Amino acid sequence: MPKILFQGHGSFRLTADDGRVVYVDPFKGGGYDLPASVILVTHRHNDHDRIKRCAQKKGCRVITDAEALAGGKHNVFEEDGILIQAVEASNKLHDPKKCVGYIITIDGKKIYASGDTSTTGQMKTFSDLNLDCALFPGDGFFNMGPAEAAECARMVGAKKNILIHLKPGESYRKKGEKWDAPNKMILEPGNEAEI
Numbered sequence: 057m058p059k060i061l062f063q064g065h066g067s068f069r070l071t072a073d074d075g076r077v078v079y080v081d082p083f084k085g086g087g088y089d090l091p092a093s094v095i096l097v098t099h100r101h102n103d104h105d106r107i108k109r110c111a112q113k114k115g116c117r118v119i120t121d122a123e124a125l126a127g128g129k130h131n132v133f134e135e136d137g138i139l140i141q142a143v144e145a146s147n148k149l150h151d152p153k154k155c156v157g158y159i160i161t162i163d164g165k166k167i168y169a170s171g172d173t174s175t176t177g178q179m180k181t182f183s184d185l186n187l188d189c190a191l192f193p194g195d196g197f198f199n200m201g202p203a204e205a206a207e208c209a210r211m212v213g214a215k216k217n218i219l220i221h222l223k224p225g226e227s228y229r230k231k232g233e234k235w236d237a238p239n240k241m242i243l244e245p246g247n248e249a250e251i
Contacts, residue, residue, distance in 0.1 A: 057250050058163045061087050062228075064245035066104055066172065066193065066221040072163045076136055080158070080169045082106045085245050092116050093136035098145060098171030099155040124156040138162050147174035149198055159185065165251050167191070168214060172221070174200040175208055183213035189241075189251045190214035193221035194231065202235050209237035216241045216251065 061069040063085030070078040077090045081097060081104040091113040097105045097120040107118055117135040124131055124142035133140040139161040146152035150172045157171040159182075168182065168190040182190075190212050193199035199221060200208070209217040217237045222228060232242035243249055 058165050058167075059248050059250055060167070060189065060218075060243070061248040062218070062220065062243040062245055063087050066098070068169075068191065068220070070160065070162055070167065070251075072138075076138065076162070078138060078160060078162065079110045080160075081171070082109045087246075094119065094138055094140065096140065096158050096160070096169065097121065098157060098169065099150060101172070104172070121154055121156050124158070125153065130156065143168075144176040144178040145171040145173035146176060147172070147199060159187070165189070167251060168212060170208070172199050175204060175211075179208055179211050183211065187212060187214040189216040189218065191218045191220050192237075194219045194235070195221055195223045197223065202231065206235060206237040209240070215239055218243050 059071045065084035066081040067084045068080050069087055077092045078094045079092050083103045083106045088109045089111050091111040095107055095110050095118045099121050130142040141159040142156045145155045145157040158169045160167045165188040168187050170192050192205040194202040194205045217240050219232050219235050228244045
């Protein structure tokens with residue numbers, strides 16, 4: 057069963073049972089010492105693309121929005137037994153031609169990394185995917201706020217929902233406890249949990 061380490065802001069690490077590692081939107085916190093098989097960047101804002109922070113295996117694949125959207129479509133990748141599907145992400149501050157989310161399948165578990173986004177049309181289809189975990193931003197300025205993120209969580213239907221990317225200084229525990237999402241899991245920066 058894979059583990060998720062929430063590093064802070066929009067940054068998290070997935071670790072498979074056999075030690076394979078995926079970093080998503082590296083920027084904040086610690087825990088970048090495990091060599092990555094894959095590094096995913098949802099968009100190239102400086103608070104999501106600190107790739108050099110991550111230890112990397114030889115042959116580590118870095119996938120940014122440029123690769124994810126190559127050819128004008130949302131692409132699918134398989135690296136080191138990890139399946140990665142790029143999906144829609146956008147809002148008034150994030151151009152859908154330069155921003156993606158990802159559905160990551162690792163150890164048979166499906167994790168939705170929504171990226172910097174508000175509600176997208178594609179989210180309506182995700183309930184059919186039987187997702188194990190979904191991460192939603194909730195700062196209410198650069199992205200949707202907690203109320204909209206809770207609606208998205210209901211729409212997506214993941215077994216576990218995690219609120220990330222809050223306003224600087226906001227408490228993840230306090231905000232998470234108030235968050236009106238189904239199947240919510242409160243994960244504070246620096247903490248790790250099984251998916």
